[in-house]
Amino acid sequence: MKELPPDARPREKMLMRGPAALADAELVALLLRTGVRGESVLQLSQRLLDHFDGLPGLLNAGPDDLRHIRGIGPAKRAEMGAVLELARRSLAHQIAERPLFDSPARVKDHLRLHLGHLPHEVFAVLFLDAQNRLMRLETLFRGTLTQTSVYPREVVRRALELHAAAVVLAHNHPSGAAEPSRADEYLTRTLKAALDLVDVRVLDHLVVGRHEVTSFAERGLL
Numbered sequence: 623m624k625e626l627p628p629d630a631r632p633r634e635k636m637l638m639r640g641p642a643a644l645a646d647a648e649l650v651a652l653l654l655r656t657g658v659r660g661e662s663v664l665q666l667s668q669r670l671l672d673h674f675d676g677l678p679g680l681l682n683a684g685p686d687d688l689r690h691i692r693g694i695g696p697a698k699r700a701e702m703g704a705v706l707e708l709a710r711r712s713l714a715h716q717i718a719e720r721p722l723f724d725s726p727a728r729v730k731d732h733l734r735l736h737l738g739h740l741p742h743e744v745f746a747v748l749f750l751d752a753q754n755r756l757m758r759l760e761t762l763f764r765g766t767l768t769q770t771s772v773y774p775r776e777v778v779r780r781a782l783e784l785h786a787a788a789v790v791l792a793h794n795h796p797s798g799a800a801e802p803s804r805a806d807e808y809l810t811r812t813l814k815a816a817l818d819l820v821d822v823r824v825l826d827h828l829v830v831g832r833h834e835v836t837s838f839a840e841r842g843l844l
Contacts, residue, residue, distance in 0.1 A: 646677045658693035666693050684739045710735045721754040730835040737794040737830045743770045745793045749786040774816035781822045788823040800831030
């Protein structure tokens with residue numbers, strides 16, 4: 623990037639104008655630092671963004687997704703994984719400090735970062751206290767690419783162990799789409815009935831896709 627004027631180089635541009643002034647490819651270029659033979663770091667960054675359909679897709683990419691991208695070696699994969707984990711932890715800290723639904727967008731972002739990139743289906747539960755503050759996010763069940771077995775008694779047992787007052791259910795769709803299925807609706811009703819017996823409220827069920835998250839509560843499905 624030495625051929626670029628100083629105010630057009632990502633690092634100098636960020637220092638002069640702040641990170642908000644940088645395009646997505648420029649921010650990724652700062653993280654990658656170097657390109658590959660015949661391709662500048664900015665071109666490599668743009669290729670990554672194109673491959674993953676933009677920044678959300680890139681941030682949701684797991685190590686295996688990056689492994690076969692030319693120019694992304696172990697060091698770059700490790701650095702990108704560290705940035706993603708920092709984002710997850712930051713969002714987790716923010717949503718744990720206040721009632722969960724004071725910041726529904728952050729909850730969705732956190733779940734998308736946590737579950738959206740996984741190649742297999744998982745079922746997670748956010749356990750909340752009486753003030754609807756997050757106590758724990760746990761992945762309770764792991765399935766195949768198409769389905770997972772969820773046992774209501776295990777969800778109830780864990781809620782009682784943690785003395786949870788309420789829960790938010792969540793699972794991902796490895797296909798990338800966040801549209802609830804009939805099976806998802808049936809599972810939600812089954813879990814809600816089981817948790818009602820022990821006075822634990824189900825506040826929502828979130829279906830996590832690669833780029834979006836669908837809320838059962840927002841759709842009136844609870």
